[in-house]
Amino acid sequence: MTSKKKPENLRSYSWFGPDTMRGFSHRSRMMQVGYRREDFTGKPVIAIVNTWSEINPCHTHLRERAEAVKRGVWQAGGFPVEIPAFSITETYMKPSPMLYRNLLAMDTEEALRSLPIDGAVLMGGCDKTTPGLLMGAISANLPAIYLPAGPMLRGNWNGQPLGSGTDVWKFWAERCAGNVSDEDWNGIESGIARSPGFCMTMGTASTMTALSEALGMTVPGASSIPAVDSNHVRLAIDCGGRIVEMVWEDLKPRDILTPLALRNAITVDMAIGGSTNAIIHLVALARRLGFDLPLRVFDEISRHVPVLANIRPSGTFLMEDFYYAGGLRALMAEIRDLLNLDCITVNGKSLGENLQGARVVNSEVIRSREAPLMESGGTAILYGSLAPDGAVIKTVAADPRFWQHTGPAVVFTDFKDMEERIDREDLIVDENSVLVLQNAGPLGGPGMPEWGMLPIPKKLLQRGVRDMVRISDARMSGTAYGTCVLHVSPESYIGGPLALVRDGDNITLDIPSRKLDLLVPEQELERRRSEWIRPVPKEQRGYLALYRERVTQADKGCDFDFLLDAAESQI
Numbered sequence: 001m002t003s004k005k006k007p008e009n010l011r012s013y014s015w016f017g018p019d020t021m022r023g024f025s026h027r028s029r030m031m032q033v034g035y036r037r038e039d040f041t042g043k044p045v046i047a048i049v050n051t052w053s054e055i056n057p058c059h060t061h062l063r064e065r066a067e068a069v070k071r072g073v074w075q076a077g078g079f080p081v082e083i084p085a086f087s088i089t090e091t092y093m094k095p096s097p098m099l100y101r102n103l104l105a106m107d108t109e110e111a112l113r114s115l116p117i118d119g120a121v122l123m124g125g126c127d128k129t130t131p132g133l134l135m136g137a138i139s140a141n142l143p144a145i146y147l148p149a150g151p152m153l154r155g156n157w158n159g160q161p162l163g164s165g166t167d168v169w170k171f172w173a174e175r176c177a178g179n180v181s182d183e184d185w186n187g188i189e190s191g192i193a194r195s196p197g198f199c200m201t202m203g204t205a206s207t208m209t210a211l212s213e214a215l216g217m218t219v220p221g222a223s224s225i226p227a228v229d230s231n232h233v234r235l236a237i238d239c240g241g242r243i244v245e246m247v248w249e250d251l252k253p254r255d256i257l258t259p260l261a262l263r264n265a266i267t268v269d270m271a272i273g274g275s276t277n278a279i280i281h282l283v284a285l286a287r288r289l290g291f292d293l294p295l296r297v298f299d300e301i302s303r304h305v306p307v308l309a310n311i312r313p314s315g316t317f318l319m320e321d322f323y324y325a326g327g328l329r330a331l332m333a334e335i336r337d338l339l340n341l342d343c344i345t346v347n348g349k350s351l352g353e354n355l356q357g358a359r360v361v362n363s364e365v366i367r368s369r370e371a372p373l374m375e376s377g378g379t380a381i382l383y384g385s386l387a388p389d390g391a392v393i394k395t396v397a398a399d400p401r402f403w404q405h406t407g408p409a410v411v412f413t414d415f416k417d418m419e420e421r422i423d424r425e426d427l428i429v430d431e432n433s434v435l436v437l438q439n440a441g442p443l444g445g446p447g448m449p450e451w452g453m454l455p456i457p458k459k460l461l462q463r464g465v466r467d468m469v470r471i472s473d474a475r476m477s478g479t480a481y482g483t484c485v486l487h488v489s490p491e492s493y494i495g496g497p498l499a500l501v502r503d504g505d506n507i508t509l510d511i512p513s514r515k516l517d518l519l520v521p522e523q524e525l526e527r528r529r530s531e532w533i534r535p536v537p538k539e540q541r542g543y544l545a546l547y548r549e550r551v552t553q554a555d556k557g558c559d560f561d562f563l564l565d566a567a568e569s570q571i
């Protein structure tokens with residue numbers, strides 16, 4: 001460890017060190033808690049930013065893990081303080097937990113900025129908590145390590161492994177088609193989530209924690225360890241010890257999160273068949289750092305990166321299997337020629353050094369370069385008259401029959417309209433139709449709820465249809481699948497072309513050409529545009545009013561415009 005700092009240079013020392021009335025006050029209040037002056041004065045004060053909550057099932061073990069982090073901090077000569085942060089729980093927050101990613105980012109930034117903190121261990125995992133914590137840490141720019149909560153154990157029902165989200169959609173479709181009994185349904189319900197930890201498919205949580213490791217913000221191997229594995233406790237202790245060293249070394253997020261590190265994260269995202277939500281979050285992280293990250297960069301990288309992680313929803317296995325197969329280090333070692341190995345990481349070593357010795361031990365779960373799940377293009381960015389600023393599709397989770405498809409639109413003006421009409425017998429729809437959902441974007445949702453995997457109409461389910469082309473300005477759960485075009489920008493709520501689609505209009509999806517077009521003459525579109533009236537917002541006060549006023553579009557990361565870094569350069 002090369003120390004760049006002396007105790008009197010610590011940020012916290014300006015609170016606890018001076019022989020002033022303020023210094024007296026700060027010390028006496030810490031002594032009120034029962035600490036001695038030498039416990040905290042001149043020692044790195046480490047915030048354990050904890051998103052634990054009793055209503056966040058993915059984080060129920062984080063209280064215990066915080067104690068393990070504290071152990072590591074004390075052992076390394078630091079002073080730990082646990083700070084609760086807003087716990088975004090994917091399961092329960094309506095209309096969309098995405099609304100609160102920016103709130104967690106602000107919570108984190110302001111806690112780190114306003115308190116006598118020298119460094120932070122960030123504890124999260126459930127989808128939005130990873131980007132929220134990282135965005136806040138970037139803006140605060142104090143030394144920080146990310147400690148992923150870890151995936152839960154595999155689900156189990158009748159001896160079959162069950163995957164979070166993915167198997168819910170699958171068995172729900174079968175139940176709607178009349179193929180699953182009450183007893184079986186109850187068995188699935190009690191078997192699908194068996195331990196603390198986040199969703200164990202390659203959903204947004206597993207994707208974002210993997211990308212935090214690829215970015216260099218976790219200790220090597222951290223993102224793959226299951227939540228209840230004893231190795232996860234040792235990981236927490238290691239994070240506590242390492243963050244103290246990072247404070248002395250003055251190693252900060254902006255030293256680690258370079259444009260090349262962001263490219264590594266995008267490369268890994270493609271190789272794991274990551275959640276489409278990761279695109280929005282990576283763009284937001286980049287823009288916090290002052291870099292513009294256009295969507296076309298994702299497409300460029302996707303075109304030469306194979307999908308190797310055989311994990312649901314794109315593949316067969318689950319995150320527990322991924323860990324036993326070697327985990328993310330093994331996958332990154334498999335694509336090391338596609339990564340920037342010189343990027344520095346939180347342990348002070350380069351990514352290349354961290355990958356030494358990593359190897360795949362089960363090539364069914366982590367495929368070789370010779371036998372990938374998909375050669376390339378696992379996620380594609382589409383442009384065209386329906387999405388001038390871009391749209392996203394997870395090709396690897398879509399039925400190849402629809403990769404080039406033209407069909408008539410069946411339009412739902414919002415989620416409520418869809419819920420009311422989707423299963424009606426008189427809905428004019430067949431398997432070639434294109435289901436369109438409007439007003440589900442950043443402002444329209446608000447918060448881009450995960451409505452993008454529109455349900456297949458019941459009458460088609462009963463005829464055996466399991467996939468159709470679906471288009472919206474919403475997001476889709478990372479655990480979902482199907483031919484779902486998402487994040488259409490600009491969104492319909494602000495008058496993007498998606499707002500102008502009417503029943504029966506033909507729409508062309510052409511993934512190989514990266515095109516998404518509305519086949520309606522420009523003159524007719526102009527007429528519809530002149531008649532279009534912006535919907536009246538339901539929320540006029542509080543956080544939602546702020547959100548509607550200041551959030552950016554999906555292709556810009558859905559951050560608040562006033563939180564972005566001023567100096568922008570392109571990646």
Ligand code: FES
Nearest residue numbers: 058126198199205
């Ligand atoms: Fe927390 Fe899925 S509900 S990660």
